[in-house]
Amino acid sequence: MYAIGVNPWVWASPVDDEALAELVPRIAGFGFDAVELPIERPGDWDPVRTRDLLASHGLAAAAVCAVTPPGRDLVDAPREVVESTAAYLKTCVDSAAAVGAPCVGGPVYAAVGRTWRMSPAARSACYTDFRRALRPVADYAGERGVNLGVEALNRYETSVVNTVAQAVELVDGLPPNVGLMLDTYHMNIEEADPYAAVTVAGAHIKHVQVSGTNRGAPGADHFDWPRFFAALATTGYSGAICIESFTAQNETIATAASIWRPLAPSQDALARDGLSYLRPVIRRIDAAHLTPRRRGA
Helix, strand or coil, X not given: CCCEXXXXXXXXXXXXXXXXXXXXXXXXXXXXXXXXXXXXCCCCCCHHHHHHHHHHCCCEEEEEEECCCCCCCCCCCCHHHHHHHHHHHHHHHHHHHHHCCCEEEECCCCCCCECCCCCHHHHHHHHHHHHHHHHHHHHHHHHCCCEEEEECCCCCCECCCCXXXXXXXXXXXXXXXXXXXXXXXXXXXXXXXXXXXXHHHHHHEEEEEECCCCCCCCCCCXXXXXXXXXXXXXXXXXXXXXXCCCCCCCHHHHHHHCCCCCCCCCHHHHHHHHHHHHHHHHHHHHHHCCCHHHHHC
16 A cells, blocks of 8 residues: 655644654654655755654655746756756755655756747757756666656646656657656646556656645545556555645745645644545545455465
């Protein structure tokens, strides 16, 4: 059965050592299996300290989330910006390796909120530039046993990659440790059939983020979660499922994610309700996809 994790962004931003010291025991107490760790600024949290903190509470590091504010771009940007972004991503890889996270994921191609029009030829050139810029990071990550998951965002947050099909095209030709990070919030907006899109992602999936269609708790929305997990079960993905949402109380992240109102009675309720909904759904899907050999094990 998939491990279920949560991103501390549900409660705080930036996620630093102080925030993790407070939140990790709470996350463990709620019954989560794992934590997704964003790096807004290198050095916000110490990987060794965080590894030990998670271990002391029986939690795994599900993934490291790369964050791309203005000025972090691998495409259509000055050389020095591309180089500094690649260096930042390598820092994320180092943190993932140190904390034991299998994947670094995010919209690693361009800053969130940055959009521009592209002709088919310009898009093809953009994707070629991305692959060239990411290749050294991919090789660096591969040497350290870390996967990279490229995340498609909705049309209001990027014009580079909006759909799973585009993301598959984007990573084509990169090493096998490069794949996709799925995010159901963006898929609900951009995919004509988000469940079929899971199948398209298939073996490319490196990490999965989930949230309600309004960025609230999974289950308190109109998404067909059993259908989603049934599709995911056919892909062979065996990593964690992580709830990603945000607090409206933090000015920086609320503005970046367009969180203008509370999405649950409390942030604790958002996390608890999401977990309590997902656990039995995933358990039922997992049981339905057991092979005869596993049933007899």
